[in-house]
Amino acid sequence: MSRAFxxxxxxxxxxxxxxxxxxxxxxxxxVIFSTYSLIMCLIWQHRGAPDVAMTEAAVGAGVTSALxxxxxxxxxxxxK
Amino acid sequence: MKRALTVALLVVVAxxxxxxxxxxxxxxxxxxxxxxxxxxxxxxKGPEEAGAENIVTDVILNYRGFDTNGEVTVIFTSLAAVCxxxxxxxxxxxxxxxxxxxxxxxxxxxxxxxVRLLSPLIAIFxxxxxxxxxxxxxxxxxxGAILAxxxxxxxxxxxRKQAEALVPVRIRRLLQVAAPLxxxxxxxxxxxxxxxxxxxxxxxxxxxxxxxxxxxxxIGIGVGGAAVLASIFWTMGDDS
Numbered sequence: 001m002s003r004a005f006x007x008x009x010x011x012x013x014x015x016x017x018x019x020x021x022x023x024x025x026x027x028x029x030x031v032i033f034s035t036y037s038l039i040m041c042l043i044w045q046h047r048g049a050p051d052v053a054m055t056e057a058a059v060g061a062g063v064t065s066a067l068x069x070x071x072x073x074x075x076x077x078x079x080k
Numbered sequence: 081m082k083r084a085l086t087v088a089l090l091v092v093v094a095x096x097x098x099x100x101x102x103x104x105x106x107x108x109x110x111x112x113x114x115x116x117x118x119x120x121x122x123x124x125k126g127p128e129e130a131g132a133e134n135i136v137t138d139v140i141l142n143y144r145g146f147d148t149n150g151e152v153t154v155i156f157t158s159l160a161a162v163c164x165x166x167x168x169x170x171x172x173x174x175x176x177x178x179x180x181x182x183x184x185x186x187x188x189x190x191x192x193x194x195v196r197l198l199s200p201l202i203a204i205f206x207x208x209x210x211x212x213x214x215x216x217x218x219x220x221x222x223x224g225a226i227l228a229x230x231x232x233x234x235x236x237x238x239x240r241k242q243a244e245a246l247v248p249v250r251i252r253r254l255l256q257v258a259a260p261l262x263x264x265x266x267x268x269x270x271x272x273x274x275x276x277x278x279x280x281x282x283x284x285x286x287x288x289x290x291x292x293x294x295x296x297x298x299i300g301i302g303v304g305g306a307a308v309l310a311s312i313f314w315t316m317g318d319d320s
Contacts, residue, residue, distance in 0.1 A: 050217035050218075051134075051136045051217045051218065051219065051222065054209070054217065054218060054222040054225075054226075055221055055222050055225055058222065058225030058226045058228075058229050059225045062225070062228075062229035062232070063225060063228050063229055063232065063309050063313075066229075066232045066313060067312065067313060067316060070313065070316045070317050071316065074316070
């Protein structure tokens with residue numbers, strides 16, 4: 001059960017990583033990237049590293065997404 | 081000719097590197113030094129030797145305190161770099177033509193309500209993580225990130241002007257350097273009291289002091305980290 005959970009999370013992680021590269025709409029890419037961070041956070045927690053999980057959730061899914069959004073609002077939304 | 085030279089140089093560099101990598105112990109092997117004596121030592125002696133029940137805190141703030149000192153300096157340097165790039169070349173710097181700024185869109189009532197409801201809880205959680213980092217999972221970096229996220233959502237709701245008004249510029253400057261400054265103060269105290277930079281008290285009777293230092297550094301990193309991350313957000317969002 002635990003193994004199946006791990007494999008599912010890792011597959012989702014890879015899917016998210018590929019989706020971020022493929023997405024031309026940068027706003028969408030930021031949303032997918034924060035999903036990536038949340039999945040990564042679950043993996044950390046599941047591997048027994050709650051300290052890292054906490055950082056991943058706050059920095060990866062929260063703060064960097066906000067910084068990316070500001071950067072997009074200052075530049076352009078579509079990848080060229 | 082140039083191309084051939086480049087390839088030759090790459091090969092010359094790659095061969096020793098690959099040779100060195102081949103000499104490394106197998107990845108995950110239980111016979112490597114970290115598994116044979118470093119980890120067991122941390123796990124067994126950490127809580128009594130380093131002053132914190134949470135072994136992660138023991139490692140990052142005590143055993144590997146010097147590394148963490150460098151890391152908080154790097155975080156502060158990143159803020160300095162952002163300010164240098166974004167504030168230095170403001171004059172005559174036209175924003176590229178694109179969609180209008182997202183700040184033109186009013187915040188929805190749902191978002192506003194949820195943030196107002198959750199903000200106090202997030203704040204309490206951040207302070208808890210900061211102060212109890214030596215016992216439970218968490219610590220300075222984590223609480224700093226949570227606090228920064230809180231400041232950022234608050235900025236989104238009440239607007240940048242009101243959010244910035246809460247922290248006067250002079251205090252903000254002090255908060256931004258809080259993390260390296262705390263480390264420096266604790267480090268120099270160690271230098272004078274125990275003869276080494278970042279040396280912690282080791283004897284049985286002085287463990288309370290080691291724990292107190294870990295808490296102080298945790299507070300410093302938390303407040304400083306939050307100030308740096310929030311300042312980066314504010315600097316990037318600066319419209320003027």
